[in-house]
Amino acid sequence: MxxxxxxxxxxxxxxxxxxxxxxxxxxxxxxxxxxxxxxxxxxxxxxxxxxxxxxxxxxxxxxxxxxxxxxxxxxxSINVTEMFRDPLFYKAVREKVIPILKTYPYLKIWHAGCSTGEEVYSMAILLKEEGIYDKTQIYATDFNQLVLKKASDGIFSIDRIKEYTINYQKSGGKDSFSDYYTAKYNSVIFDKSLKENIVFADHNLVSDSSFAEVNLIICRNVLIYFDRVLQNKVINLFEESLITGGFLGLGTKEEIRFSKNFENFSTFDASQKIFRKITV
Amino acid sequence: MKTENKYNAIVIGSSSGGMDALRKILSVLPKSFELPILITQHVSPSSDNYITQYLNKLCKLEVKEADEKEKIQVGKVYFAPPNFHLLVEKDKTLSLSTDSRVNFARPSIDVMFETAAWAYGSSLIGIILTGANFDGSNGLKIIKDFGGLTIAQDPKTAHSPTMPEFAIAATKVDHILPINKIGEFLSEL
CATH class of the missing domain: 1.10.155 (Chemotaxis Receptor Methyltransferase Cher; domain 1)
Structure with a gap:
């Protein structure tokens, strides 16, 4: 009863x-x-x-x-994020993925479910330091236009800069983090040059389809909010959107093992959840 | 065989001093223990899986960090991973979330307790252990409202008495037990 x-x-x-x-x-x-x-x-x-x-x-x-x-x-919508979230993930991207990406004449990167954009700016900084920003096109997408607007403004609260600076350093950052932003009152504004090659666009993983062939997809701590059916659908969308040899970076507790598309990926870095598309 | 299976799961919340308290409870439970156990222990966001590895060695039950979408099974003890809330779905699977902190905590005890109460209703046992904050008080009250069984560690036996004290103040808990008796109590249910 x-x-x-x-x-x-x-x-x-x-x-x-x-x-x-x-x-x-x-x-x-x-x-x-x-x-x-x-x-x-x-x-x-x-x-x-x-x-x-x-x-x-x-x-x-x-x-x-x-x-x-x-x-x-x-x-x-999922609106909790931070710069260089899980610094070891960005360290793995910098040390293992970037050397391979450097061999391509031009690059496309897709941040799916980018929210307010902190991880997109992190990637832009990383690409600049590795000298490949100028040949890269970044697509930063989310279904929530409010957070997209915030992302394209590139203005963040100053409260968390100390934490972000530590993350940046742990991720293998090469310069001084403060070089990338200007502090004003309670905010920091990120350098305009960081978003020159970023397109912020409305895209819903649930209902929209693939829009480009990319070398790297970053989608971290988004899939955990989906059921298995939707996770499968989105992983299929990611596979369709990656070139052969392209990379998929997920959140630390996310997996693609259960997906029927898994056989088309190899595990590139198991602990940092980086996968690589191996077949056409 | 299962004549009076009133309960289907146990949730435990612990904070400062929790490692030792959890060890005292979990290490006395037999391999045949019939209820799955879900634990939220406050840890720093960057901590590794030391706690689960340590407890897994000491316990007869399997102790592991929860994976997302994992089916809750008897004989297992699931910990909320550092920096993720642990949620229970109605179909008795686990979800993880990076939503905002609750009571300054992620993982938060309140989040796990409330969602577990939704999933298990009156067949849930909630336990609040040692801690220096008030996370879990609200969740324990919800478990009680749903007709579940509520237990607080006797604050006198707690490394940090605040958390069980808050829980006892917020809810008329069913049992206040010294730490050495909780494992025994659960074994005899």
Whole structure:
């Protein structure tokens, strides 16, 4: 027998399913293959913040108030990131991947789910220091236009610069990190030259297709929010978008072993989760 | 055989002094222990898997860091990886998240406790151990609200009494047990 709290919780789960269906029908954003628990945490957080009584009431608000929907969209997107996140990943890119990329006449790199862009600027700095920025085109994509705008502005809070500087150094940074930004009040503005070769674009991994053939895809701590069905779909999209010999860099707890596309990849760096496409 | 299987999982939250407390509990559990155990121990974001390796050597149960989408199984002890929240899905699989810190912590005990309560309802056991902060108090209350069993380490036996004290203040916990008795209590359930 379920108790009262368990019955309420069961109803909340039904309301969330209906809410996601409504969002898909109205706005075309499909969150049905996201981790349900993740979505539930975010929606209940919004519910408490807005002092709304139920998910059903929020569904009404999201349908009739576009600004409220934008808030929901921001809630459901993944917006926690940092510069040179997991410095050892960037160290592996610098020391193992870049020497191979250097052999190509020109390069394309895709940051999928780039959020506010901290890792994109990290990559730009790395490429400059390795002397291959000028022959590289970087695509930085996200489905959330608010975070994309922030990414293209290249302005970040000064609070975390100390942490980023340490990350930069641990990742094998060669210069002085402060050379790359100007501090103003409580913000830092990253050097304009870093984004000369970056295109910030709206792209949804759930519904959009491949748009270029690239040498390297960076997609870190995005797949963990997807169920296996969507993970498979996205890994297939990545395989389609990579040249043979191209690299895929994932988050430290992400895997492609389970995917049917795995046989087309080799493990390039197991601990830093860097894979390489081996077949056409 | 399984006549009174009231509980289906155990969640444990620990912080400062937690390694020793966890060792005292986990090392006495038999290999045949019938409930999976999920643990959030506060650790620095950059720490390695030392804790799980250390405890795996000392325990009869398999102790490991949780992988994303992993199916929760009996006979295993899962730790939240450093810098990730550990969430429980309704289908009894594990999810990881890099969402913002909760109570200044990632992994956060509250996040694991609340999502585990959603998944397991009244068949969950929640345990708060030693710690110098208040993470887990809210989560333990949610477990209690769902009809689960709540346990706090007796603060007098805790390396840092604050966390169990906060939990006891926030919830009428079912049992307050000295650290040396918790493993025994779980074995006899």
């Amino acid at each position: 379920k108790n009262e709290k368990e019955i309420i919780d069961e109803n909340i789960d039904i309301e969330i399913k209906l809410f996601l269906e409504a969002i898909l029908l109205k706005y075309g954003y499909d969150f049905k293959n996201y981790s349900i628990t993740h979505i539930k945490r975010r929606l209940l957080h919004r519910l408490r913040t807005e002092n709304v009584n139920s998910i059903s009431e929020m569904q009404y608000m999201a349908l009739y108030d576009k600004n409220f929907f934008r808030l929901i969209l921001a809630d459901l």
